[in-house]
Amino acid sequence: MALTQIKFSPGIDKQDTSVGAQGRWVDSDNVRFRYGLPEKLGGWQSLLNQSIVGVSRKLHSFVDLEGNRYTAVGTDKFLLIYFEGQLFDITPVKTTITGVTMSTGSDPSKEVSLTFSANHNLISGDIILLDNVTVPSGVGLTDAAFENKLFQVTRVTSSLIAIITGTQNTSGAANGSCNITPYERVGPAEQSYGYGFGTGEYGGTVPDAIQNTLSSGINNSVTTIPVTSNANFPTVGTLAIGTELITYTGKGTNTFTGATRGSLGTTAATHSSGTVVTNATDYTGYGSAVEASTVTLEPGLWSLNNFGQVLVATIANGKTFTWNSGITARLATRASTTTSGFPTAIGTGVGNPTATRETLISPTTRHLIHFGTETIIGDPTSQDDMFIRFSQNENINIYDALATNTAGSQRIQDGTKIMGALVAKENILIWTDNSLYTMKFVGAPFTFGFEQVGTNCGLIGKNAAIEIDGVAYWMSNNGFFSFDGTVNSLPCSVEDYIFDDAATTKGQQICAGINNLFTEVTWWYPSSGSDFNNRYVTYNYGQTSQATPMGNWYTGTNTNSIRTSWIDSLIYPRPYATAYLSSNDGTFPEVIGQDGLGQTLFFEHEVGTDQINPDGSTTTLTSFVNSYNFSLQPDSSEVFLAMRRFLPNFKVLTGDAQVTISLTDYPSTQNVSSALSPFIINASTTKVDTRARGRYANIKIANTGAGQSWRFGTFQVDLQPDGRR
Numbered sequence: 001m002a003l004t005q006i007k008f009s010p011g012i013d014k015q016d017t018s019v020g021a022q023g024r025w026v027d028s029d030n031v032r033f034r035y036g037l038p039e040k041l042g043g044w045q046s047l048l049n050q051s052i053v054g055v056s057r058k059l060h061s062f063v064d065l066e067g068n069r070y071t072a073v074g075t076d077k078f079l080l081i082y083f084e085g086q087l088f089d090i091t092p093v094k095t096t097i098t099g100v101t102m103s104t105g106s107d108p109s110k111e112v113s114l115t116f117s118a119n120h121n122l123i124s125g126d127i128i129l130l131d132n133v134t135v136p137s138g139v140g141l142t143d144a145a146f147e148n149k150l151f152q153v154t155r156v157t158s159s160l161i162a163i164i165t166g167t168q169n170t171s172g173a174a175n176g177s178c179n180i181t182p183y184e185r186v187g188p189a190e191q192s193y194g195y196g197f198g199t200g201e202y203g204g205t206v207p208d209a210i211q212n213t214l215s216s217g218i219n220n221s222v223t224t225i226p227v228t229s230n231a232n233f234p235t236v237g238t239l240a241i242g243t244e245l246i247t248y249t250g251k252g253t254n255t256f257t258g259a260t261r262g263s264l265g266t267t268a269a270t271h272s273s274g275t276v277v278t279n280a281t282d283y284t285g286y287g288s289a290v291e292a293s294t295v296t297l298e299p300g301l302w303s304l305n306n307f308g309q310v311l312v313a314t315i316a317n318g319k320t321f322t323w324n325s326g327i328t329a330r331l332a333t334r335a336s337t338t339t340s341g342f343p344t345a346i347g348t349g350v351g352n353p354t355a356t357r358e359t360l361i362s363p364t365t366r367h368l369i370h371f372g373t374e375t376i377i378g379d380p381t382s383q384d385d386m387f388i389r390f391s392q393n394e395n396i397n398i399y400d401a402l403a404t405n406t407a408g409s410q411r412i413q414d415g416t417k418i419m420g421a422l423v424a425k426e427n428i429l430i431w432t433d434n435s436l437y438t439m440k441f442v443g444a445p446f447t448f449g450f451e452q453v454g455t456n457c458g459l460i461g462k463n464a465a466i467e468i469d470g471v472a473y474w475m476s477n478n479g480f481f482s483f484d485g486t487v488n489s490l491p492c493s494v495e496d497y498i499f500d501d502a503a504t505t506k507g508q509q510i511c512a513g514i515n516n517l518f519t520e521v522t523w524w525y526p527s528s529g530s531d532f533n534n535r536y537v538t539y540n541y542g543q544t545s546q547a548t549p550m551g552n553w554y555t556g557t558n559t560n561s562i563r564t565s566w567i568d569s570l571i572y573p574r575p576y577a578t579a580y581l582s583s584n585d586g587t588f589p590e591v592i593g594q595d596g597l598g599q600t601l602f603f604e605h606e607v608g609t610d611q612i613n614p615d616g617s618t619t620t621l622t623s624f625v626n627s628y629n630f631s632l633q634p635d636s637s638e639v640f641l642a643m644r645r646f647l648p649n650f651k652v653l654t655g656d657a658q659v660t661i662s663l664t665d666y667p668s669t670q671n672v673s674s675a676l677s678p679f680i681i682n683a684s685t686t687k688v689d690t691r692a693r694g695r696y697a698n699i700k701i702a703n704t705g706a707g708q709s710w711r712f713g714t715f716q717v718d719l720q721p722d723g724r725r
Helices: 496-499 505-507
Strands: 003-006 027-029 033-035 037-040 044-046 056-063 069-075 080-081 086-089 097-103 109-114 127-134 149-156 163-164 176-183 211-213 238-240 244-248 250-252 256-259 276-279 304-306 310-315 322-324 357-361 368-371 387-390 410-413 417-422 426-430 435-443 448-453 463-467 473-477 480-483 486-487 513-517 520-525 535-539 555-558 565-568 576-581 600-605 623-627 637-654 655-666 680-682 688-694 696-703 709-724
Touching: 027 555, 033 535, 033 555, 033 623, 044 496, 056 565, 069 304, 069 565, 069 600, 097 127, 097 555, 149 211, 244 256, 276 623, 304 357, 357 417, 387 696, 410 417, 410 688, 417 463, 417 655, 426 463, 426 496, 448 480, 505 576, 513 565, 600 709, 637 655, 637 680, 655 688, 680 688, 688 696, 696 709
Parallel strands: none
Antiparallel strands: 003 709, 027 623, 033 037, 037 709, 044 600, 056 069, 069 080, 080 086, 097 109, 097 176, 109 163, 127 149, 127 176, 149 163, 211 276, 238 244, 238 276, 250 256, 304 310, 310 322, 357 368, 368 387, 387 410, 417 426, 426 435, 435 448, 463 473, 473 480, 480 486, 513 520, 520 535, 535 555, 565 576, 576 600, 623 696, 637 688, 637 709, 655 680, 655 696
């Protein structure tokens, strides 16, 4: 018989069935569509021979007055600068605490106790810098193992004592001393869900909660709880040990008495000696509203902008810091609130807010704008998630609104909190969790005008919106939207697939990125049950047509392709992005005693065909695209057809590609690979003989080896009648 050509429209259709999605592809991974044809994504290579400690949530590139290029990397623990192939730690720090006592116990251990003369305000997981160290003598420790080194706080046993874990075993009890410089706290690596009632003991945490450890194991029924120390715990209160909550009515000598086990809906359990005991008195029981100040929900996030050659960095719900790339010692200088010429610290008549959800710089007027900020500057308890402040233009530290300046404020109404903001072509766009506003310079006396332009179109997360060529694209809790002067709901051929399984309660972890080289917007997001991003969806805004009324969308789940932050090719010729591995340890900055911080890899995209790792090794980048189930019958008769041969037609083929033909007799049954599949195709393959029989078939184009790349063209097949059934 004559060859039959089967055509496919670009993009993935997951809204229909595998038979109903006629002329479409229905699944993909590491594939994009260009000019109507599917092709494997370009590869990426590490920009560093080391990895970053923690999870990156924000990248921002800028140029100084001499043309030097920088990328700021904001993680849940650090603020770093990438410059000329190297990383530099510019994380802001708190005031140094002097005269801290270092102590070791009588039992061999790598743990060292730090005793402060006043409340240290540290919590487990904080990063601290030690210097001016004199280690406890005669116990096997050296000053060099601690001097000018970063440590992660292992646990906090009281408001005066914190524990760190070193690299050397101690051999006895002794005391030494040191100075401690705490790093500014950014936030947790992941977002925990905790809305409504009774979330305190399930999803929330109490910042600065006092901790200690069990001095001996306990079963699930004892009513006296022995601890190493109960100093600074309340006389009456609640303890958290693992997942169990225990209320108590008194304190003895390093014990809690009158304990009620398995309180507040938890289950009594056995706990071993050394298990951490946390003061949970401020946790809220089931059925009671949780105070916002006691529950940590959002992950550690940054706002990163540049005021000319000065980096402006704001910790989400925290302070704003600056870093001047124009000074000689820039790479040895930290971001701070007292940067010469660009301070953000509070002083007489000046000062930035100290609790802000997000900041950005207005593009033409050069105001520093705070979104979701304090109504009383310097008072974090006055933070209003819907309140906006903007500075005097050309001065990022003056916020008092006077007749002689352009500083001011505004509160917007629709929603419960500002989720994000972007500089667009003619406006600043502001999203709440329910609506979209525009903010536009209008001059004196109001400086900026505000207009609500959309409702029921809120932003799911701070980094889930982007703008390109005057059009903004964003992900909401229930769909995708664009704004080009009017809010538009984006038709999406994979919408149910995304939102039926997306962990929308972790929206602040979602990352959106533009790849203008291929007119793509991609969102990386966590699926239900995942702690971190593990899927992506891409919308190709430049490759749509009448053949794709639901848009040109494609999806992926390949672990190597998941990103947590992204910047487009603007300052650099190709996109830069970060990937996070929670099970590995990062190497920069070096953190001694790190536990659970994870590792971020920093990549340049659209390079080669595979992933080049920091150590120079190659990880194969596999890909595939799968078609709908097309009918092998020419009409509705009961005649089965046999596929005798097909002609592969690749626009581009480097190395081998793998073609699999799968068959089924009924739309409701699972496809099974044909007897001779898969077929290995290379540049010299002219035809492929096969034996495939059935009512429906689909094809899958894939690659499984390194150094392979492909772009598929058309599918031509020889079909013949093969009897009735």
